[in-house]
Structures are given as structure tokens and as C-alpha cells.
Amino acid sequence: MILVTTRFPKIVEMVTKESNPIDLRGLDPDEFWKFFQICAFGRIQDEHGDQELIDIAKQIADKLKCSPLAAKTVGQLLIKKPFQEHWMKILDNKEWLEEYHDNDIIPALKISYDYLPFHLKKWFSCFSLFPDDYKFGKLEIIRFWDSIGIIDYPKQNKKFEDIGSDYLDELLDNGFLIKGDDNNYVMHDLLHDLSRKVSLEECAYISCSTFEANEIPQSIRYLSIFMHDDIHVKSFEEEMGKFKERIDIKNLQSLMIFGEYSRLHLVNVLRDTFKEIKGLRVLSIFTNSHSSLPNNFSKLIHLRYLKLMSPVYAEVCLPSTVSRFYHLKFLDLNQWKSSYSLPKDISRLENLRHFVATKQFHSNVPEVGKMKFLQELKYFYVKNASIGFELGELGKLEVLGGELKISGPENVRTSQEAEEAKLMEKRNLVKLGLVWNRNQECTGDDILFLEKTGDDILDSLKPHSNIRRLCIVNHGGSVGPSWLCSNIVYMRNLETLHLESVSWANLPSIGQMYHLRKLKLKKHSWDISDWT
Known part of the structure; x- marks a missing residue:
């Protein structure tokens, strides 16, 4: 059995030849009234409630078409100001007259939007640039906001990630976003329609198979295109030609x-359309060859946010000109599935904050310490034989956070060199992995040296207590490190401990690790009964 849901009559006509459609309505009026009371008052009202407000709420509820979505957004508008004057302004709003059919709740959503603070209106408008049913990662949308310059930094020293998170919480509280189980955000399709309506003059989202250039306002500065191979290329080429004449491409942000x-003709149409772009702050593009990139890609020196995607089958390297974007x-390469090689001078990106990529990329950045603002580096491979892969590079990354795995500590020769990583100063690190490589061939003298120095080196890799x-x-x-085995109070926040293939004479006192939730021991030589 196939179940199809839609709110578009044309879709219904296409799929109902052999079946009887069910027209889903809103909630039962009595049940809806109870739900709306909870949204507007915080609870169901009784005879002791404010009768004047209850009467106004009933009249507003009659305009909401028994829609839970409308109840939630308008209810948030009411509950914040439970005053008769405010509620009457909403009831008498002329936007109610703009409905196009009996079940139209867009006027209700538009009224809720109109009462948003100016800064929330700006951020809400940006959602219009993403496809329907798109799952927004928190940092993804925050990075976009920051890149186009609509995050207002307060005087106090507050990170843009925290400011953006506050914005999302405000939109969530006002009913304009839904938070999924995977911590991603989604937007109801009617609210998505509203975002495109209110941002029409600045933002445009077009589908390659259905758009008409004459419908796109000339004033747009932010553009998104949904592409696929299954289209009439000639028609798309004609519309993009009109689009190029209509829009000032150079002003796109x-x-x-x-x-x-993958069709070469489509690639050429896009290259021709956007050959004059030069002021972009954000570029996100799928590429299976360098010819998929804009003609003047190397000249996009104003870029703040670059997302490149490629398929597994494409034999293409990251463009060397990426390192020019000072x-x-x-830089988002999380969906780049081709070659993992990076330009040798990638560390010239000294203003890079977030490098969203797999460990293959993270472990391949020479002189990463030059990226002094970098906040994430999931993997670092110590290669003393290669310039730019010494532990001292980590010491220069003062704001590094999240998770970090250091592979190859056996290549560190002195405790002083280990201390240069300055792990104890990295208060934003949450997860740390230290992995020695035992597969390399060593002489007897090498093994003895590693055993003597290994204890001191691990002790010098002392992390922050966070x-x-x-x-x-x-x-x-x-011997185990003193910061783990001798001074347990120091590792007071530890929640997960994984020890594998270690043979220490001293043991961590896990009984004093009050926050420990998970302990994993593998290939150890201890008698567990000795553990305290």
C-alpha cells in the first residue's frame, strides 16, 4: 500500500484515479478550542478566568480554521501580552481579510510574523533559500547568517555561535521552527511558504524545471537553485538567459x-549565467569536475562561507585556489567524496573558524597552527618527518574545541615537545583521543627508548579538566599519567573512559569519578578485582 499526502489539488487529481481521497480537516472545534486556550492562556480557562479575554480569544480562534499550527503561532503572540488592547489589535488586524480560500491560515501566520522583532524577521526570511522539508543543522544556518552579515554582535564578548543559538531558540519559542529528534530543525511547509512570501524582494529559490525568469524580482541578492538532470535543457537555458539579463549578477551575495x-549542457548554462559574479559571501555548489565551478571562482575573494560537494565516482581534487580566500x-567539505588531498598552502586561510570535513581532511592540513581561529580539528597525525605536523601546531590553536584525536604520539621525542600542544589550555575540548601506533618496525633500542619516554610524554599531554x-x-x-591515575580530582568531569592495550602499574580510581557513566577496557593486563 502506498500512502500519499499533499495539500495541492493538482497532486490529488494525479493520484486519485483508482482510489477515493480523504480530505483531512483541522481539529474538532471543541478540541481545538481547548488546545488554543492552552496556547493563548497557558491552561484551559474556567468560570474564574478573564471573560473579556476569553471572548476575544474565541473570536480569534474562529479565524484559525482549527489548525494546530495557527493556534501555536498566534497563541505565542497572545500569551506574551495578556492584555485586552493587544488582543483586540490582533483580532482587528486587516491581514485576516487576505485569505484566499476557506482553509487558508497564511493570514494568521503573517500576523504572527508581523509581530516578530526586526532581527527575527531577517533571520526567518533566510529559510526561504532552502528546499522544502530541508533539515537545518544548527551551525549550518548560523554560519549562513553570520556570512551574510545579519548577526548583530553585542558589545560584550559573546561568540557568534551563542548569538545564533539564541536566535534559533527565539524562533522555536515563537512557533516558527520545530526541533527534530536528531537536533536538526525543520520548518512547516506553510511557514516555509510564508518565508518566501515575505522575502520575495531579496531572496529567490527556483527549481530548474519550473521557474520563470520574469517572476523573479530584479532586486534579489540571495539566490538558490534546485538542480537535477531530468529537465528540458533548452527551456532551462532560455529562462536562465532571461534571468541573466534581468538580474544584476554582480550584486548577488x-x-x-x-x-x-552531471549533464555538461547544464553545467555550461550555469557557468555562463554566473560568469560575472564577484561579490559572493556564500557559495554552495555540487561539482563533479572543475568545469562545474564558476568561471571566476578564483576571484571570489569576499567569500565567507564555501560548501563544496562531489560524488564518489568523480576523480577531482579540491581546487588549489581555495587557499586564496583569505x-x-x-569551509564545508563534509559532502566532498572525491580526493582528500588539500592544497599545500591551505593554512593561508588564517580567518577560518569552522572546517567541516572528515578526519581524512583534518589530518592532512600542514601548518594548521596558522589557522589561529580554528575551532574544530577532529584528527591530528604527528609526523615529525614532515614539516608542519609537529605537536606545536596544536598549541597555536587557542580556541580549539569539540573533539580531537591525536595519532602518532610515538613520534614525539621529548616531554617538552608534548607540552607544546598546550592541551591543558584548551578549555573547549570535550573529547580527547590519544592513539599510539604499534605497527611500525622498531629496533630493541627504539623500544627501550619509547618505554622510557612514553610515560613522560603522556604525562605532558595533560588535558583541561573540562x-x-x-x-x-x-x-x-x-605508568599511567598522574593527571588520570594519581590526581582523580583533576578529571572530575570525566563521563566516558576508554583504555585499550595499556599495561600500567597504577590504575585510575574510578570510584572517585563521580560523573563516569561509561567505562571500556580492552586488551588490558589488570586484575579487575584490584580496581578501586
Whole structure:
């Protein structure tokens, strides 16, 4: 059995030849009234409630078409100011007259939007640039806001991630967003329609198979295109030609191309359309060859946010010109599935804050310490034989946070060199992994040297006490680090501890780790009964 749901009559006509459609209405009026009371008053009212407000609420409820979505958004508008004058203004709003059919709740949503603070209106409008049913990652949308310059930084020293998170919470509280189980955000399709309506003069989202250039306002500055191969290329080429004549391409601030496409003709149409772009702050594009990129890609020196995607089958390397984008703050290669090689001078991106990518990319950044504002580096491989992969590079990353795995500590020769990583100063780190490589061939003298120095080196890799998850694998020394085994009070926030292939004479006193929730021991030589 196939179940199809839609709010578009044309879709119903297409799929109902052999079946009888069910027209889903709003809630039962009595049940809706109870629900709306909870949204507007915080609870169901009784005879002791404010009768004047209750009467106004009933009249507003009659305009909401028994829609839970309308009840939630308008209810938030009412509950914040439970005053008769405010509620009457909403009841008498002329926007109610703009409904196009009996079940139209867009006027109710538009009234809720009109009462948003100016800053929330700006941020809400940006959602119009994403496809329907798109799952928004918190940092993804915050990075976009920051890149186009609509995050207002307060005088106090507050990170843009925290400011953006506050924005999302406000939109969530006002009923304009829904938070999913996976911590992503989604927007109801009617609210998505509203975002496109209110941002019409600045933002445009077009589908390659259905758009008409003449419907796009000339004033747009932010553009998104949904692409796929299954279209009439000639028609698309004609419309894009009209679009190029109609819009001042040089003034575009963002260009995001969603979907995958491989037809060379489509690639050439897009390259021709956007060959004059030069002021972009945001570029997101799918590419299976360098020809998929804009002609003057190397000249997009104002970019703040760059997202590049590629398929597994494409034999294409990251463009070497990426390292020229000095102002770049966010580089997203999480969906880049081709070659993992990076330009040798990638560390020239000194203003980079977030490098969203797999560990293959993170472990391949020479002289990463030059990226002094970098906040995430999931993987670092110590390679003393290669310039730019010494532990001292980590010491220069003062705001590094999240998770970090250091592989190859056996290549560190002195405790002083280990201290140069300055792990104890990285208060934003939450997860730390230290993994020694035992597969390399060593002489007897090398093994003896590693055993003697391994204890001191691990002791010098002391992390900040904020660490929540710690993993140590293949440490060849005979003694555990003092910061873990001798001074448990220091690791007071530890929640997960993973020890693998270690043979220490001393043991961590896990009984004093009051926040510990998970302990994993693998290939150890201890008698568990000795553990206290």
C-alpha cells in the first residue's frame, strides 16, 4: 500500500484515479478550542478566568480554521501580552481579510510574523533559500547568517555561535521552527511558504524545471537553485538567459545550488549565467569536475562561507585556489567524496573558524597552527618527518574545541615537545583521543627508548579538566599519567573512559569519578578485582 499526502489539488487529481481521497480537516472545534486556550492562556480557562479575554480569544480562534499550527503561532503572540488592547489589535488586524480560500491560515501566520522583532524577521526570511522539508543543522544556518552579515554582535564578548543559538531558540519559542529528534530543525511547509512570501524582494529559490525568469524580482541578492538532470535543457537555458539579463549578477551575495547534476549542457548554462559574479559571501555548489565551478571562482575573494560537494565516482581534487580566500570563515567539505588531498598552502586561510570535513581532511592540513581561529580539528597525525605536523601546531590553536584525536604520539621525542600542544589550555575540548601506533618496525633500542619516554610524554599531554570523554590506546609505557591515575580530582568531569592495550602499574580510581557513566577496557593486563 502506498500512502500519499499533499495539500495541492493538482497532486490529488494525479493520484486519485483508482482510489477515493480523504480530505483531512483541522481539529474538532471543541478540541481545538481547548488546545488554543492552552496556547493563548497557558491552561484551559474556567468560570474564574478573564471573560473579556476569553471572548476575544474565541473570536480569534474562529479565524484559525482549527489548525494546530495557527493556534501555536498566534497563541505565542497572545500569551506574551495578556492584555485586552493587544488582543483586540490582533483580532482587528486587516491581514485576516487576505485569505484566499476557506482553509487558508497564511493570514494568521503573517500576523504572527508581523509581530516578530526586526532581527527575527531577517533571520526567518533566510529559510526561504532552502528546499522544502530541508533539515537545518544548527551551525549550518548560523554560519549562513553570520556570512551574510545579519548577526548583530553585542558589545560584550559573546561568540557568534551563542548569538545564533539564541536566535534559533527565539524562533522555536515563537512557533516558527520545530526541533527534530536528531537536533536538526525543520520548518512547516506553510511557514516555509510564508518565508518566501515575505522575502520575495531579496531572496529567490527556483527549481530548474519550473521557474520563470520574469517572476523573479530584479532586486534579489540571495539566490538558490534546485538542480537535477531530468529537465528540458533548452527551456532551462532560455529562462536562465532571461534571468541573466534581468538580474544584476554582480550584486548577488549568496548562491546555493542544491541537488546533483552531471549533464555538461547544464553545467555550461550555469557557468555562463554566473560568469560575472564577484561579490559572493556564500557559495554552495555540487561539482563533479572543475568545469562545474564558476568561471571566476578564483576571484571570489569576499567569500565567507564555501560548501563544496562531489560524488564518489568523480576523480577531482579540491581546487588549489581555495587557499586564496583569505576572508573565508567556514569551509564545508563534509559532502566532498572525491580526493582528500588539500592544497599545500591551505593554512593561508588564517580567518577560518569552522572546517567541516572528515578526519581524512583534518589530518592532512600542514601548518594548521596558522589557522589561529580554528575551532574544530577532529584528527591530528604527528609526523615529525614532515614539516608542519609537529605537536606545536596544536598549541597555536587557542580556541580549539569539540573533539580531537591525536595519532602518532610515538613520534614525539621529548616531554617538552608534548607540552607544546598546550592541551591543558584548551578549555573547549570535550573529547580527547590519544592513539599510539604499534605497527611500525622498531629496533630493541627504539623500544627501550619509547618505554622510557612514553610515560613522560603522556604525562605532558595533560588535558583541561573540562574533558568529558577520554580514550587512550596502545600506550607503551608502564605508568599511567598522574593527571588520570594519581590526581582523580583533576578529571572530575570525566563521563566516558576508554583504555585499550595499556599495561600500567597504577590504575585510575574510578570510584572517585563521580560523573563516569561509561567505562571500556580492552586488551588490558589488570586484575579487575584490584580496581578501586
